[in-house]
Amino acid sequence: MTLGALAPVPALAQETIKVGILHSLSGTMAISETTLKDTMLFLIDKQNKKGGLLGKQLEAVVVDPASDWPLFAEKARELISVNGVAAVFGCWTSVSRKSVLPVFEELNSILFYPVQYEGEESQRNVFYTGAAPNQQAIPAVDYLMSQEGGSVERWVLAGTDYVYPRTTNKILEQYLLDHGVAAEDIMINYTPFGHSDWQTIVSDIKAFGSAGKKTAVVSTINGDANVPFYKELGNQGISAEDIPVVAFSVGEEELAGLDTTPLVGHLAAWNYFQSVDTPENAAFIEAWKAYTGNPDRVTNDPMEAHVIGFNLWVQAVEKTGTTDTDAVLDAIIGLETPNLTGGVAKMLPNHHITKPVLIGEIQADGQFDVVYETDLVPGDAWSDFLPESKMIEADWTAPISCGNYNTETKACGGTTAAAQ
Structure with missing residues (x-):
């Protein structure tokens, strides 16, 4: 045996950038979450046709946490530790999101969460692209x-x-x-x-x-x-x-x-309806129906949130030249991307985004007629209407760099919702 045979074999460069998809494909939430899995596959396919990211193709890694909230944490750990994904797009219910928070914090990975939620939270490793209560x-x-x-x-x-x-x-x-x-x-x-x-x-x-x-x-x-x-x-x-x-x-x-x-x-x-009449939305709907091969497939708000989150992640990776978590966390704040309703979604220091608010009336064809719309509203992580949280702010930029900063005591309480 030669000495050369004992030398370590250099690891092969990763041929793809893996993206985790953590949505229920069975159980009570499959009615809502299956489409979000399909949305992510669509966005990844579209990005790959544009040349991928950092010269590599994106590879979707899909798991089914089956509307089982503890299983979300197990599947998140599998995506990060076993599959080595660069980021995860997923969860719907807040109980599933809260189940995975410790995993993303421990393993220092990134979750893009696309659904409206109750607020009272801002975690360093999570970007909340759905609506806050305000x-x-x-x-x-x-x-x-x-x-x-x-x-x-x-x-x-x-x-x-x-x-x-x-x-x-x-x-x-x-x-x-x-x-x-x-x-x-x-x-x-x-x-x-x-x-x-x-x-x-x-x-x-x-x-x-x-x-x-x-x-x-x-x-x-x-x-x-x-x-x-x-x-x-x-x-x-x-x-x-x-x-x-x-x-x-x-x-x-x-x-x-x-x-x-x-x-x-x-x-x-x-913050989005399929019926919104903008060139951006028309192009998205056309591309979605072509990808699915089904002219009856609809679009909805959490889909738009995944579009926004995915586009911001791609921008941050391109800006830094790496999928490294810490680099992306720093780079993504302040980035902007067009939403589908004609405005701009901006990632704020509290890891929430700017969104318009739309009220829609159900029509007989299953679509919505928009009867009320606001200007862009910045997402507020902590409610101004609860006595225990109205003085709390989230800001993941220096010098504060925490998710629940008390503006009265000038102290940070930690990275998750201490007031709950």
Whole structure:
């Protein structure tokens, strides 16, 4: 044996840049998340056709956490430690996101989270490309208070029983009370994931709305439970004129499986709708339908959030010349990319982005007619309406460089939501 035979063999350069996709393809959230997996495959394919990134092709690594929240953490660890992905795009529910936060922090990887959420969080390794409460929930309530049928006076806060609806409704309840709504005019209800028997709850909502005051439902119901909920509204003859529902988790994808005839006029609050008429959106829809080979495939808000997050990540990698986590974390703040509604999404120091707020009315064809739109709103990680967090700010740039900086004590409390 020669000495040369004992020399270490140099590692082959990685031939592709791997991108993790962490979305439920089975279970209660598959109705919403499967399309986001397809969206990421579409974006990766599109980037590869443009020459890839840093001279390499991108390789999608898809896993199925199956709507099982602890499994999200296991699959995230697998993507980072075993597959060696450069970044991960994924999660829908806040409980799944919170499940993976320690993994991304421990392994120092990056998560792009594309769905509206409850706020009260800013983590160094996460970019929140969906809406914070001030970019969806608060503007939706303001709209109902001021414009919907002579202003709403009674409120039903109906949600799935987990962190996003509970924290969002905590913010909304305080906001309503601060605006003079009586406690007895607020009804709060939670149901499990996948809840299917809505008859009694919808009857209770109907009774609550019969007190002679204009009533609305603010819905943070998630996943496939929305299908029987809306069906039961129709069964009991509750129209948008009687008790309008504004939903935060129902978009074009969820409506695709419903008879929308009895739902016409009900509302959803998002930052994007397929029906928005801009050249950017028209080009995206055309390319999406061509990629899927299905002219009936719809687009929706979390898809746009993945478009924004992916484009910002590509920009940051190109800017730094590396996929190194620390380099990308520094480089991405302040970068901008066009959104699909004609504006610009900018990554802010709190790891949230600028977004417009749109209120849409459900149409018979399953699309939305935009009835209200704001200018670009910067995402606020910590709610100004909760006493325990109104003094907290997130800023991942020097000299603060933390996710929950107390502006009164001038101290940083850590990287995750200490106030929860």
